[in-house]
Amino acid sequence: MLIDRVKCGVCFGCAAVCPFDALRATDKEIIVNSEKCTNCGICRKICPVGAITIEV
Amino acid sequence: MKFKVDVAIVGGGPAGSSTALTAAKLGLNVLLIDRKAHIGVPVQCGEAIGKTGPSIAEIDIPKEAIRNPIRGFRVYSPSNIKVDYAKPEPDGYIVDRRVFDKELFIKAAEAGAETLINTEIKELVFKDGKVSGLIGVNDNGKVEVESKIIIGADGVFSIIAKMAGLRKYAKLADLDASVGYEMCNVEYDDQELMEFYMGKNVAPRGYVWIFPKGEKRANVGIGVGAQDGARTALDYMKSFMKDHPIGREKLKNAKIIEYRVGAIPLGGPNEKNILDNLMLVGDAAGQVHPITGGGIGYSLVCGSIAGKVAAEAIEAGDTSERMLSNYESRWRGKYGEEFSKMLKLRVLLEKAEDKTLDQLAEILNGQNIVDLTAGRKISILFSAVKKRNKDLLNLLNGFRQLKLIQ
Numbered sequence: 001m002l003i004d005r006v007k008c009g010v011c012f013g014c015a016a017v018c019p020f021d022a023l024r025a026t027d028k029e030i031i032v033n034s035e036k037c038t039n040c041g042i043c044r045k046i047c048p049v050g051a052i053t054i055e056v
Numbered sequence: 057m058k059f060k061v062d063v064a065i066v067g068g069g070p071a072g073s074s075t076a077l078t079a080a081k082l083g084l085n086v087l088l089i090d091r092k093a094h095i096g097v098p099v100q101c102g103e104a105i106g107k108t109g110p111s112i113a114e115i116d117i118p119k120e121a122i123r124n125p126i127r128g129f130r131v132y133s134p135s136n137i138k139v140d141y142a143k144p145e146p147d148g149y150i151v152d153r154r155v156f157d158k159e160l161f162i163k164a165a166e167a168g169a170e171t172l173i174n175t176e177i178k179e180l181v182f183k184d185g186k187v188s189g190l191i192g193v194n195d196n197g198k199v200e201v202e203s204k205i206i207i208g209a210d211g212v213f214s215i216i217a218k219m220a221g222l223r224k225y226a227k228l229a230d231l232d233a234s235v236g237y238e239m240c241n242v243e244y245d246d247q248e249l250m251e252f253y254m255g256k257n258v259a260p261r262g263y264v265w266i267f268p269k270g271e272k273r274a275n276v277g278i279g280v281g282a283q284d285g286a287r288t289a290l291d292y293m294k295s296f297m298k299d300h301p302i303g304r305e306k307l308k309n310a311k312i313i314e315y316r317v318g319a320i321p322l323g324g325p326n327e328k329n330i331l332d333n334l335m336l337v338g339d340a341a342g343q344v345h346p347i348t349g350g351g352i353g354y355s356l357v358c359g360s361i362a363g364k365v366a367a368e369a370i371e372a373g374d375t376s377e378r379m380l381s382n383y384e385s386r387w388r389g390k391y392g393e394e395f396s397k398m399l400k401l402r403v404l405l406e407k408a409e410d411k412t413l414d415q416l417a418e419i420l421n422g423q424n425i426v427d428l429t430a431g432r433k434i435s436i437l438f439s440a441v442k443k444r445n446k447d448l449l450n451l452l453n454g455f456r457q458l459k460l461i462q
């Protein structure tokens with residue numbers, strides 16, 4: 001999963017719904033743990049601004 | 057940096073500051089920690105708050121934060137039939153959250169709490185299987201905190217809740233995606249009424265809001281249920297501004313001053329919010345109204361309860377889960393039933409078709425539903441309904457089962 005840093009408003013929505021504990025956050029950005037991320041795409045559905053793309 | 061305190065609080069939002077203020081006033085040695093450099097910024101909120109919460113929590117709404125008094129709200133149904141809920145006198149405010157959060161944080165500090173801003177907590181420390189402290193970082197390097205009680209007031213994505221094992225992850229259905237603006241040059245109907253706009257094409261499983269801040273300024277935003285990815289909350293917000301017959305008129309001359317992105321937790325409270333030496337408060341605990349998404353008032357009240365229970369526990373020399381269960385039972389005693397009712401109501405409303413909501417609005421049109429929720433006029437309503445639509449009758453029966461109407 002990839003986050004477009006320009007679009008992202010750091011709302012923590014993606015981090016809150018990730019079932020694989022792949023996301024952490026500071027108050028300025030979301031940090032992806034690519035080892036844990038399964039590219040399941042769940043986080044993309046909550047993103048209010050369409051900042052998330054899932055790699056295939 | 058090393059600290060040894062009675063109560064260490066992670067998060068300086070309304071929940072954390074309320075807890076800190078209460079505990080500090082009761083003489084505890086309190087450390088209030090936030091990773092932000094500027095408390096209250098960015099604003100991710102509709103900024104509406106009732107008078108009841110602060111009054112129960114015995115916390116004054118900071119005067120400097122008040123922008124506009126509010127008497128109630130107006131709902132626009134999917135086909136824009138208006139329904140009002142208006143009290144004769146204001147019973148709440150639209151505030152400026154930047155000022156609100158910061159003033160509350162200052163009050164906690166002035167009451168004696170130590171503060172650490174710009175400090176990110178990374179880990180919850182356990183000793184012999186029990187919570188005993190925190191590890192964080194700031195510009196001075198590592199921060200180590202040893203504390204008799206830890207408070208997780210770290211918001212919607214609470215790492216304290218996560219590391220304590222009290223919350224894993226939120227279900228998609230329990231989170232609303234939100235985009236909002238602060239705007240000027242907004243036309244609203246009545247400066248003392250908050251406006252809500254409903255409809256599957258307006259805001260699926262959510263609503264658009266316009267909250268007047270006075271002088272034609274407003275907090276405008278949208279919350280929608282998780283989408284399959286085709287249209288985002290931002291897309292719906294843009295089309296409200298451009299295409300909605302009422303929205304586009306009201307926002308015709310509006311200018312955007314601030315842009316905000318948010319996630320609103322609507323799934324109700326965690327099953328459990330305590331461990332030995334630990335309590336969760338505010339969004340971290342899920343203390344948010346499952347329909348409106350309002351959480352400031354609950355945060356203040358639950359924070360003040362947590363502060364008091366912390367003082368009792370420290371005084372008794374017992375910070376065990378059994379002792380802290382006083383916090384759970386007191387806040388659930390106040391709000392538990394309301395939250396579970398509202399969770400059920402949310403399901404009913406989400407299932408209702410636009411057509412049904414429009415018919416309901418038609419019947420209510422021109423009446424002030426403050427009267428209806430008080431149980432008056434309701435038989436008239438039912439006789440009106442029987443002639444018309446089964447879905448609506450089901451919805452109203454649902455309302456009745458929840459004792460929302462008599």
Ligand SMILES: Cc1cc2nc3c(=O)[nH]c(=O)nc-3n(C[C@H](O)[C@H](O)[C@H](O)COP(=O)(O)OP(=O)(O)OC[C@H]3O[C@@H](n4cnc5c(N)ncnc54)[C@H](O)[C@@H]3O)c2cc1C
Pocket residue numbers: 027066067068069070071072089090091092096100101102103104105175176177178209210211212215234235236277317318319320337338339340344349350351352353355
């Ligand atoms: C779009 C939107 C609109 C809303 N509208 C309203 C409304 O109109 N009225 C209303 O009453 N409520 C509203 N709410 C809900 C309300 O904003 C929250 O319920 C309220 O802010 C909860 O307060 P809190 O103190 O629990 O959390 P927050 O206010 O989120 O504070 C948490 C704090 O913890 C800090 N923190 C987090 N992690 C760490 C860490 N690891 N280390 C250090 N610090 C950390 C953060 O920096 C933050 O300052 C809205 C929410 C959203 C998203």
Ligand code: SF4
Pocket residue numbers: 001017018019020021022023036037038039040041042043044054
């Ligand atoms: S794609 Fe799935 S696993 Fe990866 S961050 Fe998003 S929700 Fe988590």
Ligand code: SF4
Pocket residue numbers: 003007008009010011012013014015030046047048049050051052317
């Ligand atoms: S959900 Fe979207 S906007 Fe929110 S933090 Fe994640 S990527 Fe950023």
